[in-house]
Amino acid sequence: MRQTELHLTDEDRSLVDEIRSKGAHQAREVNRAHVLASQDRGVPEAQIMAVLGIGRTAVWHTRAAYLQGGVELAVFGVARSGRPRQYDTDDEARVTALACSTPPAGRQRWTMVELERAARQEVGMANVSRETVRRMLKKTISSPGAS
Known part of the structure; x- marks a missing residue:
């Protein structure tokens, strides 16, 4: 050695x-x-x-x-940047506001599939996945559709 x-x-x-x-x-x-x-x-x-x-x-x-x-x-060591965030806090706030809004017609509450579809309609979030929406909501400790 x-x-x-x-x-x-x-x-x-x-x-x-x-x-x-x-x-x-x-x-x-x-x-x-x-x-x-x-x-x-x-x-x-x-x-x-x-x-x-x-x-x-x-x-x-x-x-x-x-x-x-x-x-x-x-x-x-050297500071490492890591992977940059794809969605910023403004995007997370928009998804949270969407989850807190009135659910679609004929529904009592939001589902993850419906939240994903609605989030994809937002500007700059055309490729957001259901898992990403779930993680965004988990950060806010919210329960979609619960009153």
Whole structure:
């Protein structure tokens, strides 16, 4: 197993120790801080992996990220955007208002199928699915058709 030396600066070492000692960080961030601190002390990779319960690539990626961008990049990583929302809060409000409106003629209450059809008539929501309508309503803790 390859072992590359890693030496933290005094400033980086104090930042890593602060992350390791405070409970306000995610487990992944704390583990990465432990990896950096252990490598700074010369602990073998096999021992780091065994104690922290992480894989070899996690150790390598943490070291590489530190060498590339310092403690911030190694511990916290790069912010990921994720998939953008297809429907915004205005669309959700329109579906909720629709569910709270008077149901179609001959009906006591809205059904998901009818809500889906009605939502597809709204501008910009031509491809909305029944499951998406259901999730939108679930966020509002509403019960379609209930009075």
